[in-house]
Amino acid sequence: MRTIAVMNQKGGCGKTTTIVNLAGCLAHEGHRVLVVDMDPQAHATLGLGIDPEDVSENIYEVLCEEPGEGPGLDEIVVNASEHLNVAPSGVILSALEQKLGSESSSGRTERLAVAVERLPKPYDFVLIDCPPNVGVLTFNALRAAQEVIIPLETSYYAMHGVAKLLETIALLEDRLGHELRVRLLPTLFDGRTRFAKRALTEIRETYKDLVFDTVIRHNVRLREAAQRGVTIAKLDRRSYGFVDYMSLALEVLFDEEQRRESEITVPALTPEPEPETAGDKGVVFALKNKDAEAVQLAGDFNNWVPDAGVETRRSADGTWEKVVRLGPGVYQYRYFIDGEWQPDPSNPRRVEGPAGGINSVLIIS
Ligand SMILES: Nc1ncnc2c1ncn2[C@@H]1O[C@H](COP(=O)(O)OP(=O)(O)OP(=O)(O)O)[C@@H](O)[C@H]1O
Ligand SMILES: [Mg+2]
Incomplete structure (x- = not known):
């Protein structure tokens, strides 16, 4: 089982879109995936077609008690589609941020890690969506994860805050005594703008091997999928959104050695043509x-x-x-x-x- 957190304190850089559609593509390939929504905004929950108001228990109940006292993660999980389950969030999760934030117990950042460890049902992937801040919920996600994906919007300010974020993660690794494999994912790429091309070059030159080969292009179908509460693998498998997230899924599936040996086909960084012309x-x-x-x-x-x-x-x-x-x-x-x-x-x-x-x-x- 691989546990991957998607984080960046910057809002709107594509964290939730990455969680939902990476999950959708991995599930489409037949892998069993659990999405854990750690954001009180519950966008991943909604993006997978689950209304947070309709579920009786969510991740809050799992994390607010000491391990073993509340329900297990498996007890609050909801099925979203074939091979794809979600541990839903809800607005009440913001209360947890405050509750755990004021506690001094050393276990307060370990609750999710313990809950994931205790999952009786094996998943191939656990994907954790983080809120846009580095508080106790994000710390819980990083403790539980072995891998971290940081989406970076390829805009003028793409690099702003990345160094600080990598420092925070390194600090946490020290405290954890466990290493995190951190990778950067360029998102919302619009090949028609000079800014975007420059930002992508700068990201690659600065962070080299830390950057995925895959680039997620700006694609309206991804926004539509989110609005309809389905993954892009369900909405449109001919869209650039699907091509890019499937490319990411395959890159995640490749292990290191295969990655080095193989020539990975990267989607061409051309401006997105109008659908009729593709x-x-x-x-x-x-x-x-x-x-x-x-x-x-x-x-x-x-x-x-x-x-x-x-x-x-x-x-x-x-x-x-x-x-x-x-x-x-x-x-x-x-x-x-x-x-x-x-x-x-x-x-x-x-x-x-x-x-x-x-x-x-x-x-x-
Ligand atoms: N590649 C893309 N193409 C088009 N729209 C996108 C793409 N990625 C994300 N979006 C849209 O941009 C908005 C922000 O994306 P998303 O919710 O994934 O960001 P986020 O980092 O999770 O935000 P937050 O920090 O608020 O949690 C959403 O409306 C989403 O549909
Ligand atoms: Mg989000």
Whole structure:
């Protein structure tokens, strides 16, 4: 189980959007995900289609008592969609900030960590959304997490406060005696502005390997998804929002070694075209195999029907070229070579398919 907190004291930089849609994309890939909403604004809860007013107990009840005295995290969890549960928040959580803030007990920043440890049901990922301040709720989230994602809006002030935030986290690591893997995620990127491009360059030059390869572009569909209380994986899998968050999900899924070895396809940093103009492109899949008698291509783009909608070309050196017209999106596929399913040997980006076996992944932005 990996526990990841998404934090930044700066408001509106895309924390909740990242929590909800990273959760949606990981769940879409078949991983079991729990979102823990630690923000009294309850935007993650709402973004996953749960009205905080409709739930009888929320994360407040879990955290306001000493461990073991209140309900367990699993007892207040609500199902949002397949593979995706949420521990909801509510406005009462702001009272906890004050209550725990005035307590001197050393356990007051450990309550969430204990609650996560005691989860009886295994999740693959626990994703914790933080409020826009570094108070006792955020400290609880950092104690519980092994990894931290800091979304940075790629604006004029992108870098403001980041150094201080990294210092705070380092300080906490010292006190915790546990390391946090911290990564920065450029968000709300608008390639049409000079500011955004400059901010992205500055972030990459300053923080280098700490920065995800993925950049989350500005995409109105993400805002619409939030308003409708669904993840982008449910609303629109052809949107840039889905492409970018799926790219993030895959980057999170890759372990270090794979990350270093592989060439990750990063969505191109082009201005977002109007939806009508984002037409399908002819994509060429090339496989060199002299001995094969029949090479077919199947993926979610053709409902896994080998060679449906695929144009085949063969060259004299034994290369099979498969041409498919695809719009922006994240696609899984495999070759069907002389009756056997195989992932693409030239593509290092792979995931376990929902029906078992290994699929190759292609991102078109
Ligand atoms: N990539 C994006 N494209 C378009 N809109 C976005 C994107 N990311 C976030 N937004 C919108 O920007 C607003 C702020 O985003 P979000 O709520 O995720 O930020 P936050 O950091 O969680 O804010 P807070 O600090 O208040 O918790 C929301 O209306 C959200 O829908
Ligand atoms: Mg938020």
